[in-house]
Amino acid sequence: MAGHSKFKNIQFRKGAQDKKRSKLFSKFAREITAAAKMGLPDPAMNPRLRTAVQAARAQNMPKDNIERAIKKSQEAGGANYEEVRYEGFGAGGVGVIVEALTDNRNRTASEVRSIFTKFGGNLGETGAVSFNFDKLGAIEFAAAKATADQMLDAAIDAGADDVESSEDGHVVYCHPDQLHQVVKALEGRFGEPRAMRILWRPKTAVPVDEEAGQKLIRMLDGLEDVDDVQDVYANFEIADEVLERLSA
Structure with a gap:
């Protein structure tokens, strides 16, 4: 080591400072929605979703925004995101x-x-x-x-x-x-x-x-x-x- x-x-060193906060939260929300849709909508049972939620929390994304992004993954007719x-x-x-x-x-x-x-x-x-x-x-x-x-x-x-x-x-x-x-x-x-x-x-x-x-x-x-x-x-x-x- x-x-x-x-x-x-x-990117990692200065990315958060260079992006507008709303843009950053929008990207977090998309990742959270995609992760929840690709697996289970429970962070405890979905490692990718847990990573996305923790990353969003570390940047002070509001809890309501996180919960809304997870809920969006369960809506009928929602976008199917592909990596x-x-x-x-x-x-x-x-x-x-x-x-x-x-x-x-x-x-x-x-x-x-x-x-x-x-x-x-x-x-x-x-x-x-x-x-x-x-x-x-x-x-x-x-x-x-x-x-x-x-x-x-x-x-x-x-x-x-x-x-x-x-x-x-x-x-x-x-x-x-x-x-x-x-x-x-x-x-x-x-x-x-x-x-x-x-x-x-x-x-x-x-x-x-x-x-x-x-x-x-x-x-x-x-x-x-x-x-x-x-x-x-x-x-x-x-x-x-x-x-x-x-x-x-």
């Missing part, structure tokens, strides 16, 4: 993974392809990019909750695989199947996490300059604004001061 890695996943993953390349050869929940594959594919093309990217075949990422469970805690050593020790005891600690906070990584077990153990010591989810973390990062970075950031923002898109991941590395300018 490594105590720190410079290859942070940009779709797109893989492609952005400016500078950066690998991009887009995960979506859609009731119309043609519409979603068209919107995603259009955004890739608009900003100089291109879609690839399934597997063209994901081999360079690890699919992991991730739990985030505020920096004040523990020192880096305390979080690392607790994560090891909980069965996690990796920890990244910085002034922004701690991110604990584990196998997706172990997410609930690790969360439960860490909650006992540090309280409810700031965020949790299953994500794709890059194994390596592609350095990009400001010109390529500008196109890439605009493309990622455009993809996140698509209603059907749930998450976007990219394996790029860019200087913090350049990223701040581009995100302004």
Whole structure:
């Protein structure tokens, strides 16, 4: 287990701050409805639904909204969402993974392809990019909750695989199947996490300059604004001061 890695996943680190709250809640609601419809509408009996509900709660989504999303899954004639993953390349050869929940594959594919093309990217075949990422469970805690050593020790005891600690906070990584077990153990010591989810973390990062970075950031923002898109991941590395300018 490594105590720190410079290859942070940009989406997970800043995603919640970059999205409007209503947009974020809308994506959580769609995931909750889809998870409840694909399995049982009881989080205790449906691991995917439990993950979705816990992730929504960690971002302070109101209880009423969560319950309404679960109830929606049981309504007759409701949308049947399908999981779709797109893989492609952005400016500078950066690998991009887009995960979506859609009731119309043609519409979603068209919107995603259009955004890739608009900003100089291109879609690839399934597997063209994901081999360079690890699919992991991730739990985030505020920096004040523990020192880096305390979080690392607790994560090891909980069965996690990796920890990244910085002034922004701690991110604990584990196998997706172990997410609930690790969360439960860490909650006992540090309280409810700031965020949790299953994500794709890059194994390596592609350095990009400001010109390529500008196109890439605009493309990622455009993809996140698509209603059907749930998450976007990219394996790029860019200087913090350049990223701040581009995100302004």
